[in-house]
Each structure stands twice: as structure tokens, then as C-alpha cells.
């Protein structure tokens with residue numbers, strides 16, 4: 001048993017739903033009790049889809065158990081076929097149906113429907129949503145992409161875009177942006193899947209020269225299968241950020257054997273970051289948490305493109321833990337691999353960052369700790385599906401990221417004024433960024449509470465702040481206060497000081513200021 | 515008040531077993547955990563259960579929630595883990611963090627029921643182990659046993675055996691049953707006091723330590739229509755249930771209060787005097803929305819179990835015309851008074867197949883469709899105007915002072931649609 005307050009990922013059949021809902025002409029028959037129909041609202045409410053997900057739930061009840069649940073499944077599948085006339089069907093069980101072992105795959109086969117029916121085995125008690133999406137997409141690709149075929153040599157090579165799903169963080173716009181980028185590189189797009197693809201489209205996957213993996217969490221198993229069966233190489237770089245986009249272009253150039261000359265528009269991020277107004281961003285302490293793809297991308301952008309200090313890096317995607325650990329280690333950090341919300345909360349509270357880059361979960365944590373936050377990854381909420389075009393990938397994605405990350409922070413000059421006039425009645429440090437309006441202004445001094453008891457490692461050697469030192473600390477603007485507090489405490493600890501005085505505070509400042 | 519049940523004229527749609535589109539009882543934790551302020555709800559279930567509550571709670575993630583899920587894992591299913599030990603560990607971790615918790619509910623789910631984890635026994639054991647500080651109870655919110663609001667019924671029914679017993683010699687008291695917004699509860703308490711009912715209690719109580727007593731002199735007045743099991747177990751403790759419509763709208767509130775007033779021998783004169791201001795305010799407030807809803811054809815998908823009382827309110831106080839009213843299930847005993855007030859010619863349906871009901875809805879093209887969150891946007895995209903029903907559980911809607919707000923909830927989507935030019 002695992003005690004869970006909030007989950008980062010849903011069960012694996014939600015991943016299957018993200019694939020099915022992204023596609024057209026595919027129907028999913030899910031053996032599940034009635035309550036599991038809640039999943040529809042994820043798509044209709046959070047993503048504002050105007051269509052119900054193409055899912056039929058058998059909604060068996062207690063009185064069906066031990067009796068005719070298998071028959072119920074068959075009726076549901078047959079009815080769904082007749083009603084929706086899909087090109088292909090996927091069938092499977094949710095967590096409860098897994099326990100009653102009706103074998104949806106076998107039952108569906110027995111119906112002998114005139115369309116491809118693909119059985120999904122998604123172990124609900126071991127795996128989670130992203131794995132479920134990846135497995136479903138892989139099964140579909142394996143079942144429908146057919147045999148290797150001869151590919152004519154073309155003037156313009158063809159690439160498939162793999163990985164975008166329903167409910168994905170900015171997937172809709174990433175597809176547009178990467179399509180534009182590839183076309184500017186002389187590459188045509190074959191099939192984009194799952195988003196917008198039909199089962200018939202999946203039979204054309206083998207026509208392409210290579211695959212572009214947009215989201216490894218979803219597309220990696222399918223891309224590996226296509227590499228093995230169809231001899232299609234796939235891209236390893238995810239083009240989020242200026243540097244990664246540059247690398248992606250080089251990687252595509254390597255695959256196509258053409259020059260790496262990008263003809264499209266370049267991102268504004270480099271100049272926005274170099275312009276003097278951004279000086280104040282230097283060394284901002286950021287805590288990064290999300291799915292592996294977005295967390296890794298954010299880490300690189302933060303470090304190389306904004307000159308932030310990364311003080312925390314983590315992911316809930318256990319499947320990609322190794323990559324993340326390596327990256328963290330290379331930069332002197334220990335990665336946080338966890339899907340325990342409480343653990344993440346404790347880590348953020350302990351790191352006292354200036355900015356949190358996370359999921360909707362971290363947005364709540366940051367709100368509680370009164371730390372600015374930008375959302376960089378699923379799990380998402382309704383505000384992560386903006387009306388405007390806002391990709392994360394490619395040149396425009398980098399622009400969007402610059403704006404989204406900088407917005408929650410205090411503006412440069414404002415920060416200086418507050419440092420100068422900290423006793424001013426309006427410019428005091430509790431008065432939040434002026435462009436973010438009143439609600440934040442009401443925030444009291446942004447003291448970061450200590451991590452909730454029972455979840456953090458007890459720190460026996462924590463030095464005690466004398467009252468005058470604590471008071472002096474409060475005179476330091478809140479956006480650097482966390483750093484000052486941390487530095488002073490480590491300084492004191494390193495020297496075995498049990499109490500922190502005003503002297504210690506300034507000694508530490510001098511020490512770290514060198 | 516106990517009018518014999520006269521079924522309204524209704525052509526029931528052909529019964530076809532099909533997909534139900536309704537939440538399971540776990541959903542009610544979303545409001546119950548805010549209502550009982552020192553209770554914690556620990557679901558013993560799967561990742562799906564955790565995801566359901568989280569998704570239903572949606573934007574309500576302000577405070578640290580007083581619910582969690584003990585997610586079953588492979589080793590629990592394989593019998594490799596000792597369920598008792600696992601539950602102990604989960605409960606201890608929770609209670610360590612939250613010293614303020616006085617009542618812990620172990621909530622059963624589909625998986626825990628299918629693999630036959632005995633949470634009743636587990637709760638009794640934990641209750642003993644944790645001592646006097648924390649009570650531990652259990653109930654089922656599983657989707658194979660309960661739909662949506664039935665979870666509240668299941669929870670309250672589990673509380674009933676815990677209520678202190680009151681002797682037959684005790685003075686008569688009124689027990690109002692069903693989670694109401696605190697503000698609504700306070701309004702009702704004031705009205706009952708003015709009516710001269712000295713002893714009025716509410717279930718669920720706001721704090722675990724304040725469990726209302728029950729005995730043969732307790733009159734039970736249900737504030738929500740989905741509490742059949744709770745009513746039944748209260749009756750086994752000697753309490754008498756009062757038949758009444760539910761306190762939605764001015765008329766419903768009056769009839770509901772009247773049922774209690776009659777049981778306590780309040781004179782009609784006094785009843786008139788006490789309720790007159792509220793009735794007048796409700797009438798004015800509702801009348802403001804009547805022009806927007808009069809004659810509007812309304813179609814209900816099954817969701818909250820409030821559909822029948824709402825249809826009654828909309829037709830009798832706002833002149834709307836309900837054409838199909840569906841509930842996940844229809845408890846005719848508890849709804850007798852409501853059914854008798856329904857207009858002629860509407861279609862009642864119980865737990866219908868969502869697909870064929872959608873067909874009927876599209877064919878009817880109602881002016882307003884009341885449905886769950888999964889259906890609302892797709893129907894809007896088809897050009898229908900919808901009111902999503904979960905809001906009816908998260909908004910104070912009962913009583914005189916809320917009658918206007920309730921009407922407004924239904925008028926707003928129509929107003930919005932008429933204003934939008936895009």
C-alpha cells in the first residue's frame with residue numbers, strides 16, 4: 001500500500017485514453033465500473049474538448065460480479081462497434097476489471113469484428129499513466145504499421161512526428177511549431193501520431209525516412225519498434241530551448257544528410273536574455289520538477305540560457321530516472337526521483353528557491369510557500385490549455401518560455417528600488433511584483449515555513465537565529481532572503497556556530513560575496 | 515403529510531442496459547471532508563480512485579486535503595503484504611501529520627471490495643489500537659456499490675451506530691440529516707428555533723466530538739434525497755422519519771419546514787408568522803429569474819440524485835417544462851412527496867443507457883440540459899445549452915435565502931448564451 005495525497009499520474013488506462021482521444025476513428029472499450037467514467041471530464045473540462053472521448057465503459061455493478069461481466073463486456077464491445085463504426089478498436093481493463101480477469105482481448109476476438117481489435121494489457125497496480133500511453137501507442141503502431149517496405153529516395157525527406165496526445169502539456173502547439181521547423185529544414189511531415197491520426201494513417205508510418213520523437217515518455221517504445229521493423233532512425237533531442245533546438249536541427253541534418261541551415265525565424269530568447277534588463281536574473285535560484293522531458297529541458301534552459309542557479313531537479317517519471325540523475329550529478333545536485341507529493345513539498349521548502357518550475361502540483365506547493373512559480377509540465381489544469389498559440393518547442397517555444405518564467409518574478413528595476421527603500425510604505429518587500437496586481441501584494445513577508453514535520457530529515461545541527469539577526473534578515477528583500485538564510489546557516493554550521501548573530505549574517509555575506 | 519404515492523403520468527423510456535455515466539460514491543468525500551472538520555477520509559483503493567477524487571476536487575486544492583488514498587499494489591493483491599500492518603502504517607503516518615484528526619474513515623473502493631478486504635474489521639481493530647483520541651469507522655464509496663451522492667448516504671449510515679442513544683423519556687428532538695453548507699444549516703437552525711423547536715440537531719455534525727444523540731423520540735428530517743440507507747438505520751434506532759419534499763425553492767422549503775412543524779405541534783399561525791418573511795424573500799428572488807426560465811424545456815441526465823426535486827422546483831416555481839428527468843436510481847419511498855408534485859407528461863428514467871439517452875436529448879433539442887461534467891462541453895459544442903450538475907453539490911442551494919441563487923444557477927447558462935455574439 002502506498003499512501004497518496006495527490007498523484008502526478010493517473011492509472012495506465014488514462015494513458016490509453018489520452019492516445020485514443022487524440023486519434024480519430026479509434027474506439028476504446030474499457031471494462032470498468034461506473035465511477036471510472038470520471039475520466040471523460042479530464043478531456044472535456046480540462047482540455048475543453050467539444051467531443052466525448054471515444055471510450056465505452058462497461059460500468060459493471062456489484063450484482064454483475066461473479067456472474068455475467070464477461071457477457072456484459074461482449075455486449076458493450078459489439079454495441080460500441082455498431083454505434084461508432086471505428087476503423088479499429090482497443091480493448092482493456094481498468095484496475096477493478098483486472099481483478100475479475102475477464103480477458104477483454106479474448107472476449108473481443110471471439111466477437112470476430114471486421115476491424116482490427118488490439119488488446120491492451122496495462123497492469124494497473126504496477127504502472128502509471130505515461131507508461132500506459134506509451135504501451136498503447138506501441139501496441140497500435142506494432143499492430144497497424146505493417147511490414148518494412150522499399151522507400152523511394154526523395155528530394156525532400158519525410159519524417160513522422162511521434163508522441164503528442166490528448167491532455168498533453170502544449171502538445172497541440174508543439175506539433176505546429178516542429179512541423180514549421182522541419183519544413184524550413186526541407187523535411188516533409190508524414191504521419192503525426194497519435195494526435196490527429198487515424199488507424200489508417202498508422203499503416204503509413206513505414207513510408208517515412210525517420211521519426212521525430214517529441215515526447216519520449218509516450219513515443220519511445222513505438223519509435224524503437226519502428227527502428228527495428230522499418231529501419232527508421234529516430235531523433236534523440238527534444239527541441240525545447242534555444243540550445244536544444246539548435247542540437248535538434250543538427251541531429252535532423254545528420255539524419256537527412258543535408259546542411260543544418262535553419263531558414264525559419266530565430267528565437268528572441270538569446271537577445272532578451274543578453275539585454276541589460278535581464279541582468280537581475282543572474283543567479284536566481286530555481287527548483288525544477290516535472291516529467292523527465294520537460295524537467296531536463298528546463299534544467300538546460302535555466303542554466304545556459306537564463307543564467308539561473310538550479311538548486312533542485314527532479315521528476316516523477318521513474319522510467320527516466322537514470323538520465324535525470326546523471327544530469328543532476330553533472331551539476332552537483334542530487335536528483336529527486338519521486339511521485340510522493342509530500343516529499344517534493346519538503347524538498348522545495350528546504351531548497352528555498354526564488355522560482356519553482358513545476359507541474360500543477362508544484363504550483364500549489366509554491367502558492368502555499370509564497371514562491372513564484374511557472375508550470376512547465378503535466379499534470380495540467382485548465383489554465384495550461386491557453387487559447388493563444390504557446391508551444392514549448394522550437395524558436396517560438398523558447399520565446400514563450402522566456403515570458404512564462406520571467407513573468408512571476410519581480411522586474412529588474414523594481415527589485416533594486418525595493419532593496420534601496422525597504423522601509424517605503426509601498427515599496428516594501430511584502431508588496432509582491434507590481435505587475436501581478438493586488439492579491440499577491442497582500443502576502444505577508446515571504447517567510448518560507450519549515451518543511452512539514454515527519455517528512456524531512458531532522459536537522460539536529462540547525463543553528464539558532466538570535467532575534468536581532470532574524471530582524472536584520474527581514475530587512476533583506478524577500479527574493480534573496482531565502483538564499484541569505486541558507487548561506488548564513490551553512491556558514492554557521494561549517495564553523496560550528498550554534499547561534500547566528502548579526503555579525504554572523506554579515507560575515508556570511510562577505511564570505512559568499514567574494 | 516403522508517400522502518399516498520400517486521405516480522405522475524410518465525412514459526418511461528424503454529429499458530436498455532447500457533453505459534452509465536456517473537461518478538462513484540468516493541466523489542462525495544470532496545464535500546464531506548470539508549463538512550466534518552476533524553475527519554479524515556482514507557480510501558483503500560487504486561490509483562484510479564486517487565485520480566478520481568483529485569479530478570473531481572479539481573480546483574479545490576487550497577488547503578491540505580483531509581483525504582488520501584492507500585493505493586493497493588501488486589504485493590497487496592498477491593497476499594504478500596499484511597493488509598492490517600499496511601493500514602496501520604498508513605493511518606499512523608496520516609495521524610502523525612494531522613494531530614487534529616478525531617475521526618478516521620476507511621473508505622472501501624471497487625478493488626478493495628473485489629479482493630474482499632474487510633474494512634469493517636480493520637476499522638474496529640484500528641479503532642481499538644488508536645485509543646480514545648481517534649474514532650475509526652468504515653464505509654463503502656465503491657463504484658460497484660454506490661453512485662456519486664450515495665457515498666454520502668453510505669458515510670452517514672456508518673455514523674449512525676456511533677450516535678449516542680437517547681432514552682424514550684427524552685424530550686422530542688429533530689434530527690436534520692444530510693450535508694448542508696454551514697450557512698444554510700445556520701439559517702435552518704434559526705428558523706426552527708423561531709418555530710419553537712427547542713432541540714434541533716444536524717447530521718453530519720461539524721466536529722466528531724459533537725455526534726447528535728438519537729432515540730425513539732427523534733424525528734428525522736432528510737435534507738437530501740439520496741439518504742435512503744441512513745434513514746433506514748436511523749429508523750432501526752427508533753427514530754421516526756418525516757415525509758416531506760426537499761428544501762429546494764420556496765415551496766419545497768416551506769413544505770419541508772412544515773413537516774417538522776406539524777410533528778412538533780407548531781400552530782399554523784405561528785408557522786405562517788415565522789416563515790412569511792423567508793417565503794416572501796424567496797418568491798421575490800425566484801420571480802426575478804422566472805421570465806428567463808418560463809416555458810423552457812429542460813432535460814436531465816442522471817447525476818446528483820437531486821434531479822426530481824429540481825425538476826419540481828423548476829416547473830412549479832419558474833414555469834419551466836422538464837421533459838425528461840433521469841436519476842441514477844429512483845427511491846420512490848423517499849421521493850413520494852416530490853413525485854406527487856411533478857407535472858404531467860414528463861419522462862422519468864432510472865439509470866438509463868447514456869448513448870440512447872443522448873439520442874433522445876439530441877432529438878428533443880431541449881432549451882437547457884442538466885448533466886455531468888463529462889457531457890457538458892460536448893453538448894454545448896452541439897449547440898445545446900447546459901448546466902453542469904456537480905455545482906449543485908458545491909453551492910448552497912437549500913432554503914429560502916438560496917432559492918434565488920438556485921434559480922440563477924439555471925438561468926445563467928441561458929442568459930450567457932443569449933448574450934454571446936460569437
Ligand code: SF4
Nearest residue numbers: 035538563623624657
Ligand atoms: S469506480 Fe471504483 S475503481 Fe473507479 S474510482 Fe470509484 S471506487 Fe475507484
